[in-house]
Amino acid sequence: MHRQTIRTSTHNYDVTVGKGLLSEFVNYLPKHYQQVFIITDTIVQPLYAEALRKSLETKETKVAISVVPAGERSKNIDQYYQLLTDAIQHNLDRSSLIVALGGGMVGDLAGFVASTYMRGIDYVQVPTTILAHDSSVGGKVAINHPEGKNLIGHFYPPRAVVYDVETLDTLPDHEKRSGYAEVVKHGLISCDSFFRDVLTVDLTTSLHHELIVSHLQNGIQVKANIVEQDERESNIRKFLNFGHTLGHAIESELGYGQITHGEAVAIGMLFAIRVSEQENQVTLPYDELYQWLETNHYPLTLPDMDVNTLIQRMKKDKKSSNAVVQMVLLEEVGRPVTKNISDDQLSTYLMNFLRELGLT
């Protein structure tokens, strides 16, 4: 079991990573709650929701559960409003707790519900995917708009993150790939040796718990270091968007759910590396990353996409400022920088990259 404390401008919270934490969940809560509202999805609910309910429910604590359809599409305004209505019907008040049991989608959605219910109540993240090692730390909560991912949301840190790695055993391969893309990203923006260590993982066989815990700890630490220094994303927090400018545009253009978040980010990282090499006149481990992605069955071809449409998508993305696309680039592994790229230049880079990648 590994525990680290994250500092935010409003409060501190603990992130605990280990095996078998769900059965003793109540020990990881910051205080006693009379009303707990578990929000989970249709995949996670049959696996862990009742166990979690049992470990919480006492004479003094009532527990309610709402289940949303699995998948990014549930991060929409209607689902959000339905959960607020559920919260009211379960009589949640300002001193109640929301538990987000699931992957990043559930965390973002349940966190946004918590952030706006009665102007904000406590919530705890219980990630059940590798990808959620990223989203569960940092306090970003959001839903999607048809025009862009996470366009509606807030910064609202949880009161605790309780990460039981046993819940990762049943993850399907595409979820492993999606999650590990963010681990790779944390390697690329922080430290060459961590990056090289991540590339030793073989996602096509069953995962070694020890290696996962080590990678998750390291990944969380990279993210935590950055968000602690820059809670509002005005500066270095942008580094966490490495690979996301194109990644989000691809997700958004294909339609959420057609490719996993991490798989889209993987392609986005390859693009960001190629742009970095040209903008910064350096050589970066494009080939090593490409080979690892290929070995681990990441989708590395895309349907024919219009370059201008992709650029428009990038501009709609919240990371762009005043309609100029800002990208996170690398000077070397572990040294990220941000740079505004003109539309013309971006168009050229994109055309070359898509040609290099090859089209389906």
Added chain:
Amino acid sequence: MHRQTIRTSTHNYDVTVGKGLLSEFVNYLPKHYQQVFIITDTIVQPLYAEALRKSLETKETKVAISVVPAGERSKNIDQYYQLLTDAIQHNLDRSSLIVALGGGMVGDLAGFVASTYMRGIDYVQVPTTILAHDSSVGGKVAINHPEGKNLIGHFYPPRAVVYDVETLDTLPDHEKRSGYAEVVKHGLISCDSFFRDVLTVDLTTSLHHELIVSHLQNGIQVKANIVEQDERESNIRKFLNFGHTLGHAIESELGYGQITHGEAVAIGMLFAIRVSEQENQVTLPYDELYQWLETNHYPLTLPDMDVNTLIQRMKKDKKSSNAVVQMVLLEEVGRPVTKNISDDQLSTYLMNFLRELGLT
């Protein structure tokens, strides 16, 4: 012109009260913005929106306007989502500004849009009602749920409040009454002489600008002092809810828009005074307040209402904790306290009060 600075945990902002501020609006903004999105309503739009647009629009600043139907009913999830969509279509990015031009409804709604658009962008309050002297300070932003007022929202302070009292000249009488109820409240919870001074106002004739400016300044100061000390409503901020426990229940039971907010709070204050007298064994200026309210044509009778339904409404209200109704009471004028009132006791108080008030 009067200016005071409000301190919050995230930033400070200026509240400026005076005549003719709209024509020089740009001088009161904290910085330059390239994209400004004015949100207003169907009553205010024909009066002030174009003038405000003209004072803002330059080669470097684009201005867009969205107009929502006047009335509390616009504080709903659909209108909120439509404004987010408008913001996207107007290409607002993280460095854009939203201007809330209107009364408390517009301020709450536009502020909530600003608080959740791309995880929060700047907004400025431009109140055009007396009531908004209250809501424009303190950073509460929200929309309503059919089950309760302001159940969905956030704490999100504006970057400035620009209060042009000339916009108050055209207010209809019921809006004057609604606004002055909150001024009375600020008197009751802060200082006997301010309270007595407020009761010198005659709302049935045209308002004296100087007296208004003085009352608004004082009211804003009372509110600002409290919210600065207690941004998150855990403690003394609750005093601002004086009269609101029953007030909100009445509004909610009658249906929003059937009685103005302040008119409902006026009845709520009478109730809170009666409960205070009995709980605290004191005599309070019930009769003076009742007479002033009557002279100024406040509605002081109610349709027949079920006491238990009202109590249930009070419990749904966000100010109650763990399903016990907490009321703000007075030990004397200027000395508010909070107290939990049991259902039985509340029921008795309510029955006696409704009987005393008389039914329509």
